[in-house]
Amino acid sequence: MSETCLVHSCAIRGRHIPETQRTRPHDDCTGCDPTPADDGLTVCRWHANRYEDTLVSLLTFLPHLREIGRPYAQATPPSDSGGTSDPAHRTVLPAAWLAADEITADHTGWCKAVLEEAPARLTWPDRKPWLGDEIRWMLDHLPWALNLPFTGDMVGSFTNTVATARHQWPTADDTQPVEGLAMPCPSCGLKSLIRKPPRWEGDPWRVECTDPDCARIYDEGRYDELVEIALRQRVGKWDASGGAA
Helix, strand or coil, X not given: CXXXXXXXXXXXXXXXXXXXXXXXXXXHCCCCEECECCCCCCCCHHHHHHHHHHHHHHHHHHHHHHHHHHHHHHCCCCCCCCCCCCHHHHCCCCHHHHHHHHHHHHHXXXXXXXXXXXXXXXXXXXXXXXHHHHHHHHHHCHHHHCCCCCXXXXXXXXXXXXXXXXXXXXXXXXXXXXXXXXXXXXXXXXXXXXXXXXXXXXCXXXXXXXXXXXCCEEEHHHHHHHHHHHHHHHHHHHHHCCCCC
């Protein structure tokens, strides 16, 4: 098992490998010391979280791509085929549909690659799955999938492909401002906490640290406890200073 994150160029900002191992000048490097892999995984916690969030987002993002491409699919372009009667010669697939097809094929390929690593241990759905089944299958097997030699390539390339498509065809959620929180992250001390909605109906919301070097996640109950502790500490300092804090 790798001790460092296998996603290409995943490094800790501001930290560098020994000078004898560097391949470029220190002045041009923002950080080259590889990020440690999370316990039991071959990627860091930040990339593991990003991959899981990406999978969940596809359940709504792929239907979004199909929907916004529909008006373009219904518009038939001018024909220069010389009178051919083949409809395929007069059809141009919308770019959003092509992106959805690319994401679907990419994800299916990675699912099969994970399955091939342990065909006797992992069970593929009995019937031919639709993409939602494949996404849930991968989510169910994440501890295994994120501990394989090719996990870094899978996580890095797939999340980048989806992020590129989301940037080009954003959903309503993508255009909403992220709810930032004023309290610093208890782990790293940075003001980098954001509030994330539940992934599934009935689940609690969660708080995440957006700093890749930290990437801590707090559930609803734990975050409320931390806020209460911070408030008590602040009141204690106020009382100790006679109200001058």
